[in-house]
Amino acid sequence: MEKLYSISFMLFIFLRLAGCTLSVDYVVEMKAECHYVNGTQEVRYLDRHFYNQEEQVYFDSKEGKYIAKTESGRRDADYFNSQKDLIEQRKREAKTLCIRNYRVGELVRGIGRRVTPEVYVSLMPHDDPRSVQHMLVCNVYGFYPSEIEVKWYRNGREETEQIQSSELFHNGDWTYQILVMLETEMEKGDTFTCEVHHSSLKTPQRVDWHPQKSESAKNKMATGIVGFVLGTVFLIAGVGICMRRRKDFLH
Template identity: 50%
Template sequence: CVLLTLGLCLCSSPPEDYVYQYKAQCYFRNGTDNVRLLWRHYYNLEETDYFDSDVGLFIAKTELGKPSADYWNSQKETLEQKRAAVDTVCRHNYPFDKPFTIDRKSQPNVKIVNTKTLDLEHENLITCFVGGFFPPLIKVTWLKNGIEEGEQVTSSELLQNGDWTFEIHVMLETTIKHGDTFTCRVEHSSLQQPVYLNWEPDVSESARNKMLTGIIGFVLGSIFIIVGLVVYLRSKKTMAHFSSVQNENLM
């Protein structure tokens, strides 16, 4: 189903502020074979009544909309015009809007980031960033060593970029062992086949970092021990010298 929306807004000036809007929505099913037109009226952002081409009449949604719906339903010329709008508005504009809506496709960009410092002993959070795609329907899956992950996967809401493209962030929280391989699989209508982006953690770097941390700790500990030993020996030597001087004075 494809939706095409047209709209108009009329506003008054103080002291009696109000906003009156109408919105025409064309729903296309199977191209132009089955078209439905909804012509909606709003007063101060609240929908009051609407015309439904499937019914052929105006329908009130609020008490305020009942007089309006009754009035428009009594206008034979207006009803004929709205019923004809399925062809004069919806089907007429379909070929002009189709290249920018139905036919428009933008392939997703995929990137994997480890959002935490790599730790082999605790949970890691790996994020698959998928952006720049259109239409918005997309499927993103995490695979660990070729097996699809489920419970440990969370996803952000679908985000609009403001340029008719979308993005989504899909996170996998998992422990990482040496030799593990992670894959972000993306399926989208703009792609002839799914995109597979692999990520292998640099376990050697993690091990080097831990080894470096251990070495630094060992060196610092050794320095403190040596300094303490030197201070102790000097203190002991000073005490021995002081005791010797006292003994000589007594003699």
């Protein structure tokens, strides 16, 4: 994939004709561009010259010379190409300007940085407990770069309808977060899978969620266990008190 960095220099020239009320503005722009393919394996340097937003002539390190874009730029190209020292300097700039500053661009733009995402699946509480529709949320967070794809599966089949996605959140540590929701019916034994595709992952990351193992089910189970244990404790205590009273009565 080709990546481009460019540095532009704008020079505004204001011409005032002596003794005239007419004023004309001329704009000359010089733009240096570094094109990269596969890192620095292939580097192409362009030195582009514009006049009033129209490109006149440019130097191409791949060709090793200036190339005219207009008739007026042809004179400049012929003059620049006749200056051997200038041509050699432009060729060197492919290394001094582009290759040396590639690492700086990596730091600024985060090129090559990869942070794997964390994935968490949860059930969103429903306003109507009698509703047959439920909302599953796949929270994908802490990843970089921002390009990511999140898919939902139910029992191995991809779900393409009733999918909602939040905007991409930019975290304070230069990572990203996104929420992808699936509205669906549920049956006991279903398996819902959130699948994440990201450049930091060698293979897609998959997180399964089962209705019977949901947080609400776990909470209900925990509540039931606690209730059973407390009930058993009170029952044993009650039986013990009753037995002692009966024993005292017999004596």
